Amino acid sequence: MLGKKVPSVTFRTRVRDESVGGPNPFRWEDKTSADYFGGKRVILFSLPGAFTPTCSTYQLPDFEKLHGEFKDLGVDEIYCISVNDAFVMNAWGKSQNLENVKLIPDGSGEFTRKMGMLVAKDNLGFGMRSWRYAAVINDGVVEKWFEEEGYSDNCESDPYGVSSPQNILEALKKGDVAEAA
DSSP: OTTOBOOOOEEEEEEEOGGGOSSOOEEEEEEEHHHHHTTSEEEEEEOSOTTOHHIIIIIHHHHHHTHHHHHHTTOOEEEEEESSOHHHHHHHHHHTTOSSOEEEEOTTOHHHHHTTOEEEOGGGTOOEEEOOEEEEEETTEEEEEEEOSOOOTTOSSOOOSTTSHHHHHHHHHHTOSOOOO
C-alpha cells in the first residue's frame, strides 16, 4: 500500500441544504477521491460498521478528541470510511456529536474493495464490510499504513490497536511517517 495512490471513486453523500425544506433538508452530492484526498495530508481510518461497539466507543470518539494534536502534526483532515450508506453515516455522526472527524459513506464498498480491504462478515450478519485499517495519505498517496492483524473473511475476532488514533499519533510524533518533499 505504501506509495500507492488511493483509488478514484465517486461517493454518494447527503448534505444539509435548507433550500430543500421539509423535515429532511438534505440533498445528494457526489464527492470524489480527489475531493477528499487531493492537495492535503489526511488520516483515513476504516472500520466494520457505524454504530458498532469498538467503533462507537473507542475509535471514532478518540480520533475526535485527538483531532487538535493531529492538526499540530500537519494533518489537514481526519476521515472515517465505512461500508455503510450516507443515511447511516449521517445518523452515526449526529449521534456521536462529531465536529472534527468527517465521515465518508462507501455504501457499495467500491473504495474499500479497490483498497483491498473488503472482507465478508457474514458470520456477524453484516455481509461485505471493511477490514479495520488506517492510513496517512498525502495528496492522494498512501504515506503510512496501519492494518489490523488477521485480515480474513468471517474473522472470529475484531482486532483493534494498530489502527488506533493513539498508535498513529505516536508514529507521527516519532517521525515514523515520511514528510512529503
